[in-house]
Amino acid sequence: MTDFASLGLAEPLLRALEAEGYSTPTPIQAQAIPLVLQGRDLLGIAQTGTGKTAAFALPLLHHLADRKAPAPRGGFRALILSPTRELASQIHDNIRSYGRFLGLTSTVVFGGVGAKPQIRDLARGVDILVATPGRLLDHVQHGAARMQGVEVLVLDEADQMLDRGFWPAIRKLTGLMSKNRQTLFFSATMPAEIAKIANEMLKDPARVSVTPVASTAERVEQKLIHIDASQKRVLLTEMLRDLPIGRALVFARTKHGADRVVKHLNTEGINAHAIHGDRSQGQRERALSEFRTGRAPILVATDIASRGIDVDGVTHVFQFDLPDTPEAYVHRIGRTARAGASGEAIAFCAPDEVAKLKAVEKLIAMRIPAEDRRSDAGRAEAASVVPKAKPKPRGRRPMGAPGGAPRNGAPRGPMPTGGNGDGPRRRPMAAR
Template identity: 45%
Template sequence: MTNFADLNLCPELNATLEALGYREPTPIQAKAIPLVLAGHDLIAEAQTGTGKTASFALPMIERLSKQPGNPEYHDIRGLVLVPTRELAIQVGDNTLEYGQLLGMRVTSIYGGVRFDNQIRKMKRGADILVATPGRLLDMLKQKKLTLEHLEILVFDEADRMLDLGFINEIKALLAFMPEKKQTLLFSATLDESVEVLADALLNDPKRVQVAPRNAAASQVRQRVYAVDNADKADVLSYLIKGAHWQQTLVFTRTKRRADELCAALQADGIAALAIHGDKHQRERIAALAAFAEGDISVLVATDVAARGLDIESLPQVVNYDLPNQPQDYVHRIGRTGRAGQKGLAVSLVGPDERRFLKPISELINKPLQLQPVPVAENGKLVDGKALPDKQSGAKAKTKARPGKGGKKPKPAAKNAPQPTEEKAPSRSAGRRSLFSK
C-alpha cells in the first residue's frame, strides 16, 4: 500500500488526512487499519513514534460512523484506555482532529483535575472516550456514565499500564462493559504480563509487529559518556551550550532530581522547566506548551514523560540518570528519531550506574560502549576527541550562577506546568496473572 486511499477509508477521513498532510501510512498503519476495519481483535507491537494512534483511531472512527448515534446524547461506543493523563490528552486531541468532518464527539477524562469539571465534559456523552483507568472507574461507580453501548475497546501503551499497576482497575472496568466487543491492544513491548492480558481479553486476535522486539529506533545515535555523579549537571550544561542543543528532553530518576537539575540549568542561563508527578495540571500544560513552542530549550522529566509526549522533530534525549529497568531506556530514547527523522540519545553514566548497561545492551541487542565526554566544536560533539580531565573542571564545570553564560530564563517559565501520572497501585500489581485470586 502506498497511500491512505488504498486503505478504503471514507471520503471524509481521506479529506481530513489530506488536510493534515498525511500522504502515506506508516507500516503499523498499513498493517493494522485493514484488520481493525475487518472487525478482528488485534495485538499490535510497535515502537513509539510509529503512528499507533492513527492505527486504531482511524478505523474506529470509520466503523462507528457507519451507524451514527443519538445527536442529543452520544453513547460511548469507543473507549481508549491509556496509562497517563498526558497520553489521554494527546490521544483525545488527535482522535478529535481525525473525526472532525464526521461529527465525532471525542472526550478525554483523567485524574489530577476536578471531578465535577470532568462530569460536565460528559454532559452530552461521547462517541469515543479516552480515559485513564482510575478516573473512569470512579465515574462508573458513581453512575456518571455507562459503557453498556461499548463496541470497540482499545488498550494503548498496554505494557506501561501494567507497569503502573492498573491491573485491578482493568479487571473492575470489565464488569461495566458488554462481553461482545472488538478489543485492540497496542504496546511498545510485549512481555509476559501483556501476553496474559491479551489471552484473557482478546478473541482469536490477529498480530502485527513492525519493529524487532524491544529494539531501539535504528535512526537514533546512542552515546554513553562516563561522568562522575557530582559533575553531571555541569557536563550537561557544557554539552547543551557547546553543541547548541535546542529542544532537549532530559530524564531523571526522581522528582527531586528533576527539580534540582532544572534549577541548576536555569541558574546557568539555560531556559529549562521540569515535569513530574507532583506538578499541577495547569503547570504541566504550560511547561509542555513552552517546550513545544520553543520558549524553553530543555524539558527535565521523570519517566512520566517517557510515553505520550508528541513533539515534532525532537533532536536530543538525555538520560541524566540511567534507568534501572532496561525497557525504560527504550521508551525514553524513543522520544527522538520519530517518523523517520534522525535523533541523538546521550546517557551520562556515573560509576554506580555502569551495572545497568549490560542488561540494556542485551535487550536492544546492541553494545553500549562507555566513552569520555567529547569536545564540543562548532556546535557539534566531536566523537573520539575527549574533553581533557583538567579541563572538565574549567570547561565542563560552569558552576550555575544567575546571569552567567547566557540569558536568564523567561519569568513565565518559573510558574510553568508539568505532567503527572494518575495515582496508581504498586508496579508489582501489574506483574501478577490477570485473574489470579
C-alpha cells in the same frame, strides 16, 4: 506503494489526513487498519513513534461514522484507555484532527483536574471517550459514567498500564462492558504478563508486530558517557550550551532529581522546566506548551514522559540517570528521530549505574559507543560494583549436598514468583 485510500477508509478521513499532510501509512498502520476494519480483535506491537495512535484511531472513527448511532446518555460508544494524562490529551487531539469532518463527539477524562466539567460531558454522552483508568473508575463508581454502550475498547501502551498498577481498575471497567465489543491492544513491548492478559481479553486476535521488542529507533545516534555522579550536572550544562540543540528532553530517575537538574540549569541561565507526577496539571500543561513552542526548549522529565509526548523537533535526548528497567531506555530515546528526522541520544553512566548499563546493552543487543570522563576514583568505584562471575562447580554435585533437596527432606518446590507467591514478580517501585 500503499496509500491511505487503498486501506478502505472513508472519504472524510482521507480528507482530514490530506489536511494533516499524511499520504503514506506507516507499517503498523498499513497492517493494522484493514484488520480493525474487518472487526477483528487486534494485538499491535510497534516501538514508540511509529504511528500506533492513527493505527487504531482511523479505523475506530470509520466504524463509528459508518454505523451511525446516538451516543448513549451518560456513556460512550468507544473507549480509549491511556496510562497518563499527557498521552490521553495527545490521543484526544489526534481524534479531533482525524475526525474533523465526521461530526462525531469526543471528550477526555483524567485526574489532576476538576471533575465537574467531565461529569457534564459524560452526562450528555459522547461517541468517543479517551480516559485514564483511575479517574474513569471514579466516575463509574459515582454513577457519572455507564460502560454498557461500549462497542470498541482500545488499550494503548498496555505494558505501561501494567507497570503503573492500572490492571485492577481495568478489570473492573471491562467487567461492566458488553462481551460483544471489539478490543484492541497496542503497545511498544509485550512482556509475558501482558501477553497473558491479552489472551484472556481478546477473542481470536490478529497480531501485528512491525519491529523487534528490544529495537531502538533507527535514526537515533546513541552515545554513552561514563562520568562521576557529581559531575553530571556540569557536563549536561556544557553540552546543552555547545551542541546544536533544537529541543532536548532530559530524563531523571526521580522527581526530586528532575527538580534539582532544573534548578541548576536555570541558575546557569538555561531555560528549562520539569514534568513529573508531583506537578499539577496546570504546571505540566504550561511546561509542555513552552517546550513545544521553544520558549523553554529543555524539558527535564521522569519516565512519565518517556511515552506519549509527541513533540516535533526533539533533536536530543539525555539520559541524565539510567532507568531502572532497560525497556525504559528504548522508550526514552524514541522521543527523538520522529517523523523521518534524525536525533541524538546521550546517556550518562555513573559508577553505580554500570549494572543498569549492562542490562540496557543486553536488551538492545549492542554496545553503545562510549567515552570515559570518570576520575580515577570513579573508575575504581565502577570496578568494585560490577559483580564478578561465580566459578562453575567442577563435576556433578552429589545428592544431598547444598543446592539439592532441603535439609528436611522435602522436595524442592518451584521458585517463588513474588512477594506473596501467587503471581508474577512485581516490578520495583521506582519502575512504576
